Amino acid sequence: MTSIGDEIGLRSCPSTGSRLAHEYTIDGIEQSPHITGTDGIVLPPIPPTDCGWEAWLTLAGCSLIQAPIWGFPLAFGVFEEYYSTHEGEIKGSRSTIAVIGTTATGILYLSSPITFAVLTRWPRLSRWFGPIGLTTIACGLLMSSFATTVKQLIATQGVICALGSGLLYAPTTLYLDDWFVRHKGLAYGIMSAGKSVAGIVLPFAMSGSLERFGSKITLRAWTVAIVVLTAPLLYFLRPRTPSSQLVAVRHIxxxxxxxxxxxxxxxxxxxxxxxxxxxxxxxxxxxxxxxxxxxxxxxxxxxxxxxxxxxxxxxxxxxxxxxxxxxxxxxxxxxxxxxxxxxxxxxxxxxxxxxxxxxxxxxxxxxxxxxxxxxxxxxxxxxxxxxxxxxxxxxxxxxxxxxxxxxxxxxxxxxxxxxxxxxxxxxxxxxxxxxxxxxxxxxxxxxxxxxxxxxxxxxxxxxxxxx
Missing domain, CATH: 1.20.1250.20 (MFS general substrate transporter like domains)
Incomplete structure (x- = not known):
């Protein structure tokens, strides 16, 4: 099977010249702009790819959501330095503290083939992955604020937060893939730039907060911040193809x-x-x-x-x-x-x-x-x-x-x-x-x-x- 955007309603803006705005295809067969469901109800037309306020708002949302996904791994160097110089807070050697960051980044990357495969197979799960991922990140960060040993930090920040970030990363990336076809490279480049911007701002913000308030308050404040930032984005971010028009199970x-x-x-x-x-x-x-x-x-x-x-x-x-x-x-x-x-x-x-x-x-x-x-x-x-x-x-x-x-x-x-x-x-x-x-x-x-x-x-x- 092709990607969801190709399988159902691949419809581009007239300005791209790839397809007229009033036409689209399903499995290569040209269709009218409306789909009739199995119950005879005419479903609304699917928005075009690569243009329109919905596509660009999706791109903006996917770029902003890189902060809660990658924020902690990118800023972990600041936490590593803090944990190493404030020995009374966390028990453990500096070498074992470094494992927290590598574990978080490694799990986030290595879980991608699994999460992407699951959502490719069962597209309707996308609407659940985001909220579950955000909840998992928040729980991991909140529990880590009570940690007293490196092993506890590895379990909370390194494993739980990374698993939540992986669940949040997969659906938002697939949304972008669904909305952009001809300008896919530009879209992914901007989303990746959002991750880099987080890598610029967050280490300085985290460093200042750690020096002034300590790790416990900083982690709790970051937990509140990502929930406040991400929850509205998850409400507005959605696939171009409505969930009601997605098949329950797709062949990979x-x-x-x-x-x-x-x-x-x-x-x-x-x-x-x-x-x-x-x-x-x-x-x-x-x-x-x-x-x-x-x-x-x-x-x-x-x-x-x-x-x-x-x-x-x-x-x-x-x-x-x-x-x-x-x-x-x-x-x-x-x-x-x-x-x-x-x-x-x-x-x-x-x-x-x-x-x-x-x-x-x-x-x-x-x-x-x-x-x-x-x-x-x-x-x-x-x-x-x-x-x-x-x-x-x-x-x-x-x-x-x-x-x-x-x-x-x-x-x-x-x-x-x-x-x-x-x-x-x-x-x-x-x-x-x-x-x-x-x-x-x-x-x-x-x-x-x-x-x-x-x-x-x-x-x-x-x-x-x-x-």
Whole structure:
């Protein structure tokens, strides 16, 4: 089966030129703008894709809802520092405290294939996933405010909150996939930018609240804030196709798993994710420990990295609507790898490390926006593709890299002066192996694109967005 937007009422604006406003199709058969139900009642027409206030309000809502979904994982570095320096509040070593953040992000990513598959199979469950997810997040945060040990925080913040975020993430992403077809890349890019904006604002807000009020009040205040922010969004966010017109159970076509192009692009996605999280996790400590900058500057550099990923996500996402995804992936991976090798590797002062934060944030931070291009590419090759399910699998692939990068980063540290060349470059610090690893994995992110380009040259076919 195709995605819901293709299966029922794929109807675009006249301005796109793809289909007249008064026409749409069901299973490829042109229909009138009204559907007659089994009881003979004429159902209202389904809104068009890619335009109209409903589509753009859905995009705005899906962007805003990234804050409660990704807010805590993105701001966890602030909590980690607080828990480590206020030993009386939480019992546990600093190394075990770090497990809370990696567990939360890992579960959120790795649960995506399951949640997306469930909603693809049973579309009507979308209306329940959001409220259940929000309730689970609120309960996890509230319980964590009473925690006294690291194990309790891992269970509440790391597991319960992450499971709730996964339940909230899946339906809102599928709503966006349903509302946008021709401008899918732009839509996903803006939604990803919403996540980056949360990564800029929340760490500063959480840091100030923790210093003034402590962790218990901060967590309770954040619980109230996400409920107040998210509950109205869940009321207004809904699929383009009304629930009454959705089938109770849909067949999931897994034929795309036989496509070599899917595995090529997924492999590149996993390879890139192995090193993607390392700069955001260690940039601040590198700036403070190796360059001698203040902790405030270190936090500011992380904020700059997140800030530049906002235009990076939007621009790279938009490119997917007009260019082959292979070119877009190369644009992102080559740019981010050069940023690592040239600017982080040779950095010894604030100027060069700032340039690294700007360039890596733009090119590397926008890599996940290529997922919409991957979906478009695979959809052209396999028209029955369930686009939402593939998006969930790509998120799961990134989760694999996230889980592996945590323990791997500890192995990559070496003694100072491991190159022993007398230079004060980043390569010559204990971060040297990590810098090289990050640059190499960023470059390996282009592996799938290069393999796909090579396959197309051997068996050329015209590039097209949709069949």
């Amino acid at each position: 076509d897994l034929g795309f798993l036989r496509l070599s192009s899917f595995w090529m692009l997924q492999t590149g996605n996993i390879l890139q994710s192995l090193g993607y999280f390392l700069p955001s996790a260690y940039l601040s400590s590198y700036a403070v420990g190796e360059i001698g900058l203040s902790s405030m500057i270190g936090t500011l550099l992380t904020a700059i990295l997140n800030a530049t990923s906002v235009p990076g996500s939007i621009i790279i996402g938009t490119l997917n609507d007009y260019c082959p995804v292979t070119n877009v992936i190369l644009f992102s991976t080559i740019g981010s790898s050069l940023a690592v090798f040239l600017f982080w590797g040779f950095s010894s002062q604030m100027g060069l490390i700032t340039i690294f934060a700007i360039t890596y944030g733009f090119f590397g931070g926008g890599f996940s926006s290529t997922w919409s291009g991957i979906v478009i590419e695979l959809k052209a090759e396999y028209p029955a593709l369930d686009t939402g399910l593939v998006f969930g699998l790509l998120a799961g692939g990134r989760g694999i890299g996230n889980v592996i990068s945590g323990p791997l980063s500890a192995v990559l540290f070496t003694n100072n002066d491991w190159l022993r060349n007398g230079k004060s470059w980043g390569y010559n610090t204990e971060y040297g192996p990590m810098i090289i690893f990050t640059g190499v994995t960023a470059l390996l992110g282009s592996w799938g694109a290069l393999m796909l380009m090579s396959a197309k040259r051997r068996s050329p076919r015209p590039y097209k967005k949709y069949p």
